[in-house]
Amino acid sequence: MSSVLFDVPGPRARLRYRLYAVLGGAAVLALIGFVLYRFYDSGQFEPRMWEWVQYQQVQVELLQRLGNTLKAFALAALAAVLLGAVLAAGRLSDHAALRVPAMVVVEIFRAIPLLIMIFLLYFGLGSAGFGFSQFMAVVVGLTLYNGSVLAEVFRAGVASLPRGQAEAAYALGMRKTQVMVQVLLPQALRAMLPTIISQLVVLLKDTALGFIINYEELLNYVKYLGTQGQFGRPLVPMTIVAGAMYIAMCLLLTWLATWLEKRNRRSRKVIDRDGPNAAENVVLSNVSA
16 A cells, blocks of 8 residues: 555565664663763762752742743743734735735744844844833744744645635625634634644743843753852753753643644534535534634
């Protein structure tokens, strides 16, 4: 049995792929073991390097910095999704007065590296008398960059839908704004949910760039505490703890997306998608949802 893109592997090929997987896994485990050994050999796992964990002030400050990271992520994620939807609607508009500015905004802010954007917002505009706070510089930078990326995700999702969806909606007497908001965008969001969540995970990790302008987030505290001589300069232990916290947050975000997707599939009505009125049925189901 074969596919359009590749031939289904036979028994020998499957055996070979399993062998490659075992060898690759062994190589990764060996690399991790070597890194851990080097940490152990350099004294990074000695008790004195982890004494900072016992101090209540350090624990409280670490949780506060984690809260600052999540606060910047939450606000930037919400704003980026809204900005992406607006820019996508502009790019899909039939009016050049809306389509061209939206295209320019998307292309400019997608091309500027996020770190440079944060620098421009905090230092550049600050020197011109329009300064942002550290928190707002991080949030606005994350919003502009990720909103532009999400705009292309939404546009691709809408463009991937069958044309019969919009035609059926127009046949029911709906205006273009209603077609976009009530019919096309909800379906595009469902189709693009994995890509959207992947971009939000990137946004969550990019909040760490705030330490460049001394925003009091998680990585900023890691840099500060990791250079304190009274704790033996535990930069590596602090980095390990912060990395584990970022991994946990990203896994929770991915789990939430998976749960929402499963819940959405269960709650959708079963409708006829194969009959002569399939397009109208899909439109009506989205309007009534």
